[in-house]
Amino acid sequence: MSLEITVHEQSCRGCELCIDICPTKVFALDEEKRLCTVVHGEDCIACLSCSYICPSGAISHRDFHLVKNFYRDEEFCKKMEKFL
């Protein structure tokens, strides 16, 4: 099972804060809709920065506790160093 990230389109105002803050570049702006979209959900390290910073509360995560467990894996942590 992997983490699920949802951007609620009705709430997103396209401010791009989540794009700026995400250390692993999970989000991109959909220029046409002026909304952010999840483009690399598999790279999410579940830091939850995007959820905290979003002024509209538009981002939610499911099953992130499972991803958090990766922090206990030394190999995974080494891989993540370049993003932090």
Ligand code: SF4
């Ligand atoms: S921070 Fe929230 S409102 Fe701003 S672009 Fe991201 S999802 Fe949309």
Ligand code: SF4
């Ligand atoms: S939880 Fe962290 S890594 Fe995952 S999408 Fe949000 S800012 Fe990016």
